[in-house]
Amino acid sequence: MTVLHAQGLGKKYKRRWALTGCTLEIEAGHVSGLVGPNGAGKSTLLNIASGMLEPTTGRIEVCGGVPGSGPEQLAKVGYVAQNTPVYPGLTVEDHLRLGARLNPAWDEPLARHRIERIGLDPKQAAGKLSGGQRAQLALTLGIAKRPELLLLDEPVAALDPLARREFLQDLMEAVAEHELSVVMSSHLVTDLERVCDHLIVLVDSQVRIEGDVEELLSTHHRLTGPRRDVSSLPSDQHVVSSSHTDRQSTVLVRTEAPILDPAWTVGKLTLEDLVLEYMSSQAAARPALEVLR
């Protein structure tokens, strides 16, 4: 089942495009990491998927419906926005009561257990919580809602390392036990590496690369060897980036075929290497075959 299907999605704020030509298909049961530089359009995409924003072009279907189209649709999708919105004048307890009243699939034991484990005082006003505690409250509301798809915009940015690890653990449990799907933006690629099996890299308002993490890692290779013209590489090796010294070339290629040329030393990439390569401006609109000057 597809939980998010976007076709040619775009969003324009006044004269500036924040998202253009975004085509994506995300299958249920996956944790998708959404990464990209500041201002790339990540929050814009998540806002559209949650129904908070209308797209300017294209169309999007989330959990089989139009985002924000009614109570049934709203119940299927949980969204924790970037600024971890809570009501400052309401207590933690009030938030749980509100969650129970507004969400048909509300998981009360889970919400209570999490609040207790995190050590939040139910009587405390949300406005008096620290930034990290507010984020924990918002994340608890998002998970306890038991949505089909949970959209998280930089959920762990304000959390300390231990809280971050525990949150990611909670998230993985929810994914495994309740068939939850997650799309999560983050600048912390090492965290994404632990939990994501699907990756979307957004750069300059466009999807630069998207796919299954294992597949992406197994089809990208860093080739190092004697300096050569990259246009001489086999046509099935798509050149993502290349750099050269007087004697040596280092080329990042994407290919499904094995690298047979013995002149190359073939290196694997980590997810962070891959993300940084695609985020760097060098890899921007590089033609598949580049001719050395």
Ligand SMILES: Nc1ncnc2c1ncn2[C@@H]1O[C@H](COP(=O)(O)OP(=O)(O)OP(=O)(O)O)[C@@H](O)[C@H]1O
């Ligand atoms: N309400 C708005 N009005 C006008 N421009 C906006 C608005 N919201 C976002 N933008 C612009 O749209 C572009 C994409 O913004 P967006 O917040 O989606 O990026 P992002 O990838 O989430 O960035 P970050 O990593 O910094 O959170 C940016 O250039 C931003 O300035």
